[in-house]
Amino acid sequence: MAEVSKVGSEYVGYEYKRKEILKEHASLYLDSYPCFGWEEDPNAEIAQERTQPGGYVTLNFRRDRKICNKVELTRLQRNFDGCILEIDRLEKSKATLATIAAMVIGVAGTACMAGSVFAVTAEPPLITLCIILAIPGFAGWIAPWFVYRVLVRKRAAKIQPLIEDEMEELYEVCRKGKDLLI
Template sequence: MTTISKGGADYIGYEYKEKIVPKSMVSMYLDSYPCFGWEEDLNRTYHGENGYSGHIALRFRRDRKICNKTELTRLQRNFDGCVSEIEALERSKSSMPTMWALIVGIIGTAFIAGSVFAVTANPPLIILCILLAVPGFTGWFSAFFIYRILLQKQIEKVAPLIEDKYDELYAICEKGNRLLV
């Protein structure tokens, strides 16, 4: 005959959240979400990729009767907003240099196309072909260096803004952690 014991902890009702995050921010979320009352859901530990390139699904749970729930939720939304801004700033590092490198490369391609048309003309215009090929190859060759120079300038410009956002994230997490204690 089996006996049923009534000992143990009381029942805790949880609310669940699945968050799809970039691979580069997984540690940030796993370290920061506990400051808002969330804990990693150990019942569902799968962290594999889920169809979004470079993103991972994290699963969290939180006590439904947690104190200061509305304020923690507000802080969590601020945290998510700051993370989105950091991601946008990270993308902006390479977007402008890429755009300029592509423009220079396309202009170089236009010169090469003109060079090809000049050499295939009847009679072939060799001098014009050479005159158009030189800026064309220069455009192709210089696109890489333009990208590298502009990327370095953009990184120097954006790095302080990203650091400020990280400082804001840490302040938000500290506020959330104080509300939990």
């Protein structure tokens, strides 16, 4: 008669977490969430099937419900998520002011060009006014590209140290989480 082995057959209850994140952060989450006791759920959809429109991915995690230091790990995980949001906000802020400035210049150039068109179609045509308004009009159409690039570069130089500080904080939070698991 065959004996039934009970070794290794303990039931482990898991809690599950589904996270929709930007595709560019997927590796960071997959590498960092194990520091908070989470592991990728092997029963979830495979990676190719979980891509969402808009550059988002859905990651599925699980962790043991009886994990030690669960409250502190959850607090560190929230801190990690907050750091990621702050990094995203800083990245978006690189182009915000530059976009606004470029659009204002482009609209001003368009207004000058409209004035130039109205000047040339007036009765009698005002050619001198047309030329005077056309020059800033063309400049207002060409300059936004250069203004945008310069402003983004300047803002990126100011923002990059802040992003690096946030990344250091991320790594510190993960290290603290990993220390709690051991």
